[in-house]
Amino acid sequence: MPRFSKRSGREVLEGHVRLPAWIVRERMNLGELHAMKKDLRASDLHTVCEEARCPNRTHCFNHGTATFLLMGDTCTRACGFCSIRSGKPAPLDPREPEETALRVQALGLRFAVLTSVNRDDLPDGGAAHLARTIRAIRAHNPGVGVEVLTPDFMGNLEAVAEVVAAGPAVFNHNTETVPSLYPEVRPAGRFERSLAVLAKAKELGTALFGPAFATKSGLMLGLGETEAELMAVFEALAGAGVDILTLGQYLRPTRHQLPVKAYVHPDAFAELGRKAKALGFRAVYAGPLVRSSFNAHEVSEMEGISIA
Template identity: 55%
Template sequence: MSHRTAAPRLPDWVRRSIGTASQVSTVEKIIKQRQLHTICEEGRCPNRAECYAQKTATFLLMGPVCTRACGFCQVTSGRALPLDPDEPEKVAESVALLGLRYVVLTSVARDDLADQGAGWFARTMAAIRERNPGVAIEVLTPDFRGDENCIATVVAARPVCFNHNIETVRRLQNYARKAASYERSLAVLATVRRLDPAIATKSGLMLGHGETHEEVVQTLADLRTIGCERVTIGQYLQPSRAHLPVQRYWTPAEFAELEAAARELGFAHVRSGPLVRSSYHAGEPE
């Protein structure tokens, strides 16, 4: 599949304003003053205005540079930066200032670290809870190269939800995310379920790489087979010409059909729509 394929015209249903200064100023000020990062900005999430207006954000741990280079991802790849020893406490302080009750922590892949950053997730969660008792924390992790010890470290920190995105269907894994694999992503979620069944598991798909409806439904079925309970399904939007092109835009009606299919398969929590992203309305009940 060539990167030179001409992308179809951007339809109206995936156009959204990035928001006004008044909507983003409070969150941006708190985050930037502490030299923190959010996936909202680094990933150019189309929902960041909505989330910022509600004073919510998904914290991106361990710097803005990823050691992997997935063809769809906006986050910068390259040589990772040294860890900021004060980051866990800065995140905890930001959570307090924003008055968050539900926090999402994600990170770049840190294949350069001995524990791939698993301990940093745990340390940040502990710092948040020390300053913000009762806060619920969801994690969105890389695959930790399938290392069960790394997964166990995060599980032991007891997030309310452990999210790891499978991203695309089996056939397109090597095309979209060469450093990961379909089976490994399934294994990460299966390991979480085995280590602590009380922790909800979650995954996400980004459509538009050339997958078929049948392939998406099969992926949902595979996720359910290993016990995944929550799923997000959204439209891939090409961040720049250097990234993978959009093969096609799925319609809102098609996303509705996939939501119905996911619920029929038994998912307890489903978010499916063109602008849905991994953390979209993450803390809201069904």
């Protein structure tokens, strides 16, 4: 892949890592960010924007989008890239679906993205809880789009069907990286399992809602993958009927997560995006700060995709 930065993309100064010049975070409106966080905390809700230290959280908040982290803030898995704590989760909060819907309404969101920790302790992986939340948001917020970013449900396709039947505009499940890196990056994940989840979601969603239903997946770059491996994943995702692909730079959340192997130049992202788009995806978002739910509100402007 062309134009990776030297020394694995990092410049070390006095024990700190300086990011390449092309990775520039937006200046945060701290007042608005604090108000959003205070409002969410008052309802005991979490956003992955905060829990995973997303660099785009102010951008999304300012565009009427937030990604809600459901089913607690403790994950049953321990992925190498993720800063969300792992351990034994608390029981599900039965108030959470309704409370999330009311927060979406109170915050005046245009688009709500729902994700969750992995809940391998639950028989359905939390699918019913996600479905209830989607239905609650749609009931309280006509016209607001809902995207759901799901776990792999340990390959339980009945769980996939339950979430799809609730009617999200977009069903998202991230493959995260190339199969050869799963032992480090997603040790409890399986690439073929994730591919099966996406293919089933597309099949069921199209049958229920027609071509307006969209599926989505995303990968992080800079963990040691090759371009040939990436192209093989793109082809597999296109073959599974995935509509939307996101490609972003992996940024190490804390020193406890996997180190960055390389920082990918924007030109390389653009070239990968062009190659992926040629495979038939309806939309490809590729760039250093692109994240899975980044610019999710733009789905409402995409031809042939209905948000509500």
